[in-house]
Amino acid sequence: xxxxxxxxxxxxxxxxxxxxxxxxxxxxxxxxxxxxxxxxxxxxxxxxxxxxxxxxxxxxxxxxxxxxxxxxxxxxxxxxxxxxxxxxxxxxxxxxxxxxxxxxxxxxxxxxxxxxxxxxxxxxxxxxxxxxxxxxxxxxxxxxxxxxxxxxxxxxxxxxxxxxxxxxxxxxxxxxxxxxxxxxxxxxxxxxxxxxxxxxxxxxxxxxxxxxxxxxxxxxxxxxxxxxxxxxxxxxxxxxxxxxxxxxxxxxxxxxxx
DNA sequence: ATGGTAGGGGGCCTA
Numbered sequence: 001x002x003x004x005x006x007x008x009x010x011x012x013x014x015x016x017x018x019x020x021x022x023x024x025x026x027x028x029x030x031x032x033x034x035x036x037x038x039x040x041x042x043x044x045x046x047x048x049x050x051x052x053x054x055x056x057x058x059x060x061x062x063x064x065x066x067x068x069x070x071x072x073x074x075x076x077x078x079x080x081x082x083x084x085x086x087x088x089x090x091x092x093x094x095x096x097x098x099x100x101x102x103x104x105x106x107x108x109x110x111x112x113x114x115x116x117x118x119x120x121x122x123x124x125x126x127x128x129x130x131x132x133x134x135x136x137x138x139x140x141x142x143x144x145x146x147x148x149x150x151x152x153x154x155x156x157x158x159x160x161x162x163x164x165x166x167x168x169x170x171x172x173x174x175x176x177x178x179x180x181x182x183x184x185x186x187x188x189x190x191x192x193x194x195x196x197x198x199x200x201x202x203x204x205x206x207x208x209x210x211x212x213x214x215x216x217x218x219x220x221x222x223x224x225x226x227x228x229x230x231x232x233x234x235x236x237x238x239x240x241x242x243x244x245x246x247x248x249x250x251x252x253x254x255x256x257x258x
Numbered sequence: 259a260t261g262g263t264a265g266g267g268g269g270c271c272t273a
Binding site: 009010012013014034036037060061062063110112150204205206207208248 | 262265266271
C-alpha cells in the first residue's frame, strides 16, 4: 500500500498536475495540503472520478487539507484539538478501510516572521500536535502523521542551511518542538530508509531555486512503531516539480505492508 | 539589502 503527502499549493490551479499525478503515480492514500478552497467549492470530480474516496477540511483563501483513499475513510476528524478559537484548517484525520491505519494529514504553520505572533502560533500549534500524537500513540496502533511540517529537521535537510538560520522553519525552537514530537516514539520514515543528505521536498518558485537544486526537506511522514514495523520503502518523487505549472512542493511517499 | 514568484480573490495577505 502506497501513501503520499503532497502540498499542492491550490487545488484549482493544480487540477491538471493533480490529475496527471493520480493517473501516473496512483497512490492508495494521499494527504494534500494548501488546497486553498472551501469544502463547498472543492473540485471533487478530479479525485472522485478516479475512484477515490475524499474528505476535505478547507477554508477560504489559505491553508486547507484533504485525505483521499481508494479504500473507504471513516471516523473522520477535522481540526487539531486544543484551541476552540483556532479557525485555521490545518489538520484532518481518518481511519482507512478495515486496515486499522489512522492517517493524520497536517499543514503545520509556517511561523514567519520570527519572532512574532505567527511564530508563537506555530509553537503553540506544535504543542497541541504533541498532545494529540501522545493521545493517539496510547492505543499502540499503526499511525501516520503526514504533511507539510514547515520544519527543516537538520542542516543536512537544506542545500544552504546557513540561509535559513533566522527562519521559522529552521530556528532552534521549531526544531526542538519537532524533536519533542518524535521523542514520543515516532519515526521519520524517509530517514529510516535514506540517511544521506541532499534530499529535498520543496524548492521556492523564486530565484531559480529548482534549477539550482536549492531545496529543503519540510514534508515528512512520522510513523508510530506499529506503522514503522510495516514500512517497506520511503522516497521523494521529484519529477512533478519539473512539470508545467508545478507546485513548489513535490510528493513524499511511503510503502507499507498492510 | 532587496526582490525575486505564485495562488486566491478581487484587497493585499500568505508563503
